[in-house]
Structures are given as C-alpha cells and as structure tokens.
Amino acid sequence: MENNSQVFDRLDSKILTLMQEDARLTTAELAQKISLSNTPCWRRLKRLEEVGIIEGYHARLNARQLGWGVTAFVHVMLESHHPELGVQFEAAVLALPEVVACHNISGQYDFLLQIVAKDLEGFGEFARNELRRLPGVKELNSSFSLKAVKTEGSLPIPSR
Incomplete structure (x- = not known):
C-alpha cells in the first residue's frame, strides 16, 4: 500500500482515532x-x-478465555534466501491458524512468528509437528510471553 498519510485531514484523524477506540x-x-x-x-x-487506510473491522478476543494459555514468539531461520523458498514458507504459515502474526524481519533470523497454544506441551507438539516441517526451516528459537503488557495495537494517528 502506498503512503496515504497526505490524503486525510483533521476530521479524518478524529475518525481514525475514534474508530480504533470503538x-x-x-x-x-x-x-x-x-x-x-x-x-x-x-x-x-x-x-x-x-x-x-482502514483495512477492516475486527473484534478483539480474549485468548485465555478461548483456551490459548501460551503465547510464543518464534524466530525462524531459513536454509537459504532463495525467493521461492520464502514464498513457500509464507504460504505454509498462512495455513496455520495458531500463527497469529508473521513478520519477515532483518537480522540473524528471517521471520518472527507469534503463536498461540493451549499450554507448553501443546506448543511443543505444534513446534515438532508443524513448525519444523515448514518449507526450508533451518533453525527455530522460541521465547514465551510471561505477561502481556500492551496488546491494543492502536496506531498513532498523525494530527493535522
């Protein structure tokens, strides 16, 4: 998407702020x-x-109430940087509902995944049975959320 920040004015900024709130x-x-x-x-x-600028409307759900007790962040290193391998990896990740976010990142790793699981045992099974089998995976490095401090995800709206 191109940068549309010049397309809106002060009233649009208010609309965007209010819509992010509710x-x-x-x-x-x-x-x-x-x-x-x-x-x-x-x-x-x-x-x-x-x-x-507005991509959609969503309900914010409580992961714990739905039985997702663990949030993991997994750094993924691919075997190579061949473009086709990246496309295959991304397509496979899109098919996994437990992966709630995926970012292609810079640095030592190629991707950062945010994953929900029922518990640590469930995450272990998911890592063994799904993540390790994704196309081109060379290395996985997992961290677990101990406490969510900020999950709102609202973007700052430029004022006009």
Whole structure:
C-alpha cells in the first residue's frame, strides 16, 4: 500500500482515532462525536476504506478465555534466501491458524512468528509437528510471553 498519510485531514484523524477506540460506532454516533452530519461522515469513512487506510473491522478476543494459555514468539531461520523458498514458507504459515502474526524481519533470523497454544506441551507438539516441517526451516528459537503488557495495537494517528 502506498503512503496515504497526505490524503486525510483533521476530521479524518478524529475518525481514525475514534474508530480504533470503538469500531462498533455507528456512522450517526461517529458523526455526532466529530460534529459533522451523517452523509459527509459516511463519505469520509468510505474514502478512508477505499484508499486502504482502514483495512477492516475486527473484534478483539480474549485468548485465555478461548483456551490459548501460551503465547510464543518464534524466530525462524531459513536454509537459504532463495525467493521461492520464502514464498513457500509464507504460504505454509498462512495455513496455520495458531500463527497469529508473521513478520519477515532483518537480522540473524528471517521471520518472527507469534503463536498461540493451549499450554507448553501443546506448543511443543505444534513446534515438532508443524513448525519444523515448514518449507526450508533451518533453525527455530522460541521465547514465551510471561505477561502481556500492551496488546491494543492502536496506531498513532498523525494530527493535522
């Protein structure tokens, strides 16, 4: 996606801030909060979606309540930097629902995965049966979250 930071103004910044706080706001509620009528507010919201600044709307779920007691961060080193191997690895990772985030990174490792598991034993089984079998995996290095300090993930919105 290209940088669309110049596409929005002060009202759009307010819309983005409010939507990150509560994506369930109706257009009418949003319009009232930014002192704009419904139709112009709706148009702004649609434009922010169309240019790709708003990528979607999601519910934030509680991993523990769903039975995911362990969050692991796994650094992955591939056997080579052949482009096709990276494409195969990425496609295989996309098929694993336990991998909740995957980043191609710089440095010693090639990828950083965020993984949820029921418990440590479940993570061990997942690492043996799934992660080690991913295309081109040479090395895995795992760390475990002891406590989530910040998980909100809201982006800072440039003010206009």
